[in-house]
Structures are given as C-alpha cells and as structure tokens.
Amino acid sequence: xxxxxxxxxxxxxxxxxxxxxxxxxxxxxxxxxxxxxxxxxxxxxxxxxxxxxxxxxxxxxxxxxxxxxxxxxxxxxxxxxxxxxxxxxxxxxxxxxxxxxxxxxxxxxxxxxxxxxxx
Numbered sequence: 299x300x301x302x303x304x305x306x307x308x309x310x311x312x313x314x315x316x317x318x319x320x321x322x323x324x325x326x327x328x329x330x331x332x333x334x335x336x337x338x339x340x341x342x343x344x345x346x347x348x349x350x351x352x353x354x355x356x357x358x359x360x361x362x363x364x365x366x367x368x369x370x371x372x373x374x375x376x377x378x379x380x381x382x383x384x385x386x387x388x389x390x391x392x393x394x395x396x397x398x399x400x401x402x403x404x405x406x407x408x409x410x411x412x413x414x415x416x417x
Contacts, residue, residue: 302382309371320376330369337362 313320340357343350374381400406
C-alpha cells in the first residue's frame with residue numbers, strides 16, 4: 299500500500315521522467331478544476347438524474363478520482379506541501395471540532411425503527 303509520501307515521490311518521479319517538468323501552479327490549479335468538473339459529470343450521470351451521453355459510457359469514477367489526486371499531488375509537490383503531515387493535521391482538527399457534532403445531528407442519524415402501534 300502506498301503512503302501519501304510514496305504517492306508524492308511517485309508523481310515527482312513520473313513528472314521528471316515523462317512530463318519533463320511541472321506545469322505552473324496556476325496551470326495545475328486550472329487542471330485540477332477541470333478534473334473536478336469531469337468527476338462531477340460522472341457523478342451527475344451515475345447517481346443523479348442526468349442521462350449519460352454515449353461517449354461518456356462506461357463511466358470511469360475511479361479514473362476521474364485518480365486524475366484529481368494526481369494533479370493535487372503535483373500541486374503539493376511544487377508548493378512544498380507534505381500531504382501526509384497536512385492530512386493528519388486536518389484529521390486531528392476535524393476530530394477535535396466534530397467529535398460529538400455529527401452524532402447529535404438528527405438530519406443525518408439513521409431512522410429509528412419504532413414498534414407498530416398495538417404490538
């Protein structure tokens with residue numbers, strides 16, 4: 299299994315071997331938005347009401363998510379972000395902030411099965 303550090307190293311090796319160099323941070327940010335849009339299209343046509351065009355079949359949900367991850371890792375590498383460290387900090391922050399919040403949110407709790415009247 300790859301760690302985030304392994305992933306960052308693998309992307310860097312790919313860029314320097316096959317990609318010649320990283321695109322600029324601005325270009326990669328725009329590419330990230332493009333990839334997110336492609337994922338949104340797959341989601342809308344797979345789980346939403348929108349029908350798929352013949353050229354969009356079969357949908358490639360894992361591929362679209364991996365494309366986003368690739369560009370995000372490029373951005374992390376070229377801006378000096380350690381994704382493993384950053385993700386751990388985010389997980390810690392969310393755990394502190396949301397430790398009880400979601401468990402008391404009636405909008406997302408599973409419905410409670412009540413016994414039928416007269417039973």
